Amino acid sequence: MHAVRARAQVGRRLSTPRPNHHALPLHQSVRIPKRLASTESQQPLATPPPYRPSRWQRFLAFTGKVTLITVGAGAGLFYYIAHKDRTPGIQLPHDPSKKTLVILGSGWGATSLLNSLDTSEYNVFVISPRNYFLFTPLLPSVAVGTLSPRSILQPTRYVTRHKDRDVAVIEASATDVDPFSKTVTFKDTSEVQGLVSATTMKYDYLVYAVGAETQTFNIPGVREHACFMKELDDAENMQRRFLDCLESAAFPGQSKEEVDRMLHMVVVGGGPTGVELSGELHDFLEEDLRSWYPELANHIKITLVEALPSVLPMFSKQLIDYTESTFKEAKIDILTKTMVKEIKEKSVVLQMPDKSIKEVPCGMVVWAAVRADPSYNPYVCGAERVMNLDRATPSAKSRATSWRSCLQTR
Numbered sequence: 001m002h003a004v005r006a007r008a009q010v011g012r013r014l015s016t017p018r019p020n021h022h023a024l025p026l027h028q029s030v031r032i033p034k035r036l037a038s039t040e041s042q043q044p045l046a047t048p049p050p051y052r053p054s055r056w057q058r059f060l061a062f063t064g065k066v067t068l069i070t071v072g073a074g075a076g077l078f079y080y081i082a083h084k085d086r087t088p089g090i091q092l093p094h095d096p097s098k099k100t101l102v103i104l105g106s107g108w109g110a111t112s113l114l115n116s117l118d119t120s121e122y123n124v125f126v127i128s129p130r131n132y133f134l135f136t137p138l139l140p141s142v143a144v145g146t147l148s149p150r151s152i153l154q155p156t157r158y159v160t161r162h163k164d165r166d167v168a169v170i171e172a173s174a175t176d177v178d179p180f181s182k183t184v185t186f187k188d189t190s191e192v193q194g195l196v197s198a199t200t201m202k203y204d205y206l207v208y209a210v211g212a213e214t215q216t217f218n219i220p221g222v223r224e225h226a227c228f229m230k231e232l233d234d235a236e237n238m239q240r241r242f243l244d245c246l247e248s249a250a251f252p253g254q255s256k257e258e259v260d261r262m263l264h265m266v267v268v269g270g271g272p273t274g275v276e277l278s279g280e281l282h283d284f285l286e287e288d289l290r291s292w293y294p295e296l297a298n299h300i301k302i303t304l305v306e307a308l309p310s311v312l313p314m315f316s317k318q319l320i321d322y323t324e325s326t327f328k329e330a331k332i333d334i335l336t337k338t339m340v341k342e343i344k345e346k347s348v349v350l351q352m353p354d355k356s357i358k359e360v361p362c363g364m365v366v367w368a369a370v371r372a373d374p375s376y377n378p379y380v381c382g383a384e385r386v387m388n389l390d391r392a393t394p395s396a397k398s399r400a401t402s403w404r405s406c407l408q409t410r
């Protein structure tokens, strides 16, 4: 096929008279047209067959077109979603004929309700001291600096702004709930406050999703010296302390005992949070510390303290065994049947399984022992009344009075 095409080309070129004959002597320039004329008369030039791309070329062209269309459509869709995200449109205003629904909290309970709630049926108010939802399972990653705090939270207003009817988000702490008069009192507890910082509003329905408070069991030194692991501030606080321990241990002239002490991390609580945190600490120390602080890497020690006979007591035996063997391999010490008696600035006092008391030097203690009692949030007076509403008796009135006095003395 190529030969035919080449011949056709040559034939075409030769048939056109050359404009420049200056290089040829006269007798030659006369002979050439003669020869061509004779050739043309004998064999007419065949028209070249239409160009047909190979299968492979057709496949590439097709793939290219599909890719182009997909990328274009994807970019358009992405732009549309991003635009819709940023400008969700006009929402219905609150309607006085609708019932008022007040949601206390912006955590897991409150946010999952908000996500699935049809707000066109109610006038919804969300009251919470934090105006975002925190993805708690990733909190330990923030604590060791693997994730940035922004990546594990979602603004509550983002959720509410995409609802049909306007949802009012109020950054405040509920301080009192009265289920008899159906009122909730809340106050602005943030650093910056306006002239009005406390008010009471009526509700028709109340959703009480204020979570539980970290329990210290009145153990001395917990509040003063331990890091907590519940809120974003806790994770950031722990991250600061943790890095401080590393830098201070790397300070020139530090004794071996002091380096060992500062690099001993004690996690209290063998529940999911404590186990996750110990694992996260270990991974960080193994993967990053060996590169950044090679001289300290061999001094690191992690101890997990649990008062019960095993870690993760709420999970299956198989998972417990797996966790314990993995931790053993990772050289994380698990101390079960061990109770924390006191936390000091540079040590933790433990009651061992044989009831002996041992003071263990350490650089940081993380308190991951949370009592999971949803009815326990000491900041809302009246919580008990909400929980026991169906059992409310006339004596509930006197109980309410004592709740109020507890609020005033706080």
Ligand SMILES: Cc1cc2nc3c(=O)[nH]c(=O)nc-3n(C[C@H](O)[C@H](O)[C@H](O)COP(=O)(O)OP(=O)(O)OC[C@H]3O[C@@H](n4cnc5c(N)ncnc54)[C@H](O)[C@@H]3O)c2cc1C
Pocket (backbone or CB within 6 Å): 104, 105, 106, 107, 108, 109, 110, 127, 128, 129, 130, 136, 137, 138, 139, 140, 172, 173, 174, 175, 209, 210, 211, 212, 229, 230, 231, 272, 273, 374, 377, 379, 380
């Ligand atoms: C580090 C960590 C890891 C975890 N990992 C897991 C896991 O992997 N799987 C799992 O199932 N669970 C996990 N949990 C537990 C899980 O986070 C809790 O069970 C869950 O948060 C409980 O949801 P909640 O809505 O009851 O409370 P929270 O999510 O704690 O929400 C409480 C809300 O109430 C607000 N609030 C507090 N006081 C007031 C007040 N006075 N007035 C109004 N609002 C108030 C708070 O600001 C917050 O928004 C983890 C917890 C932690 C700390």
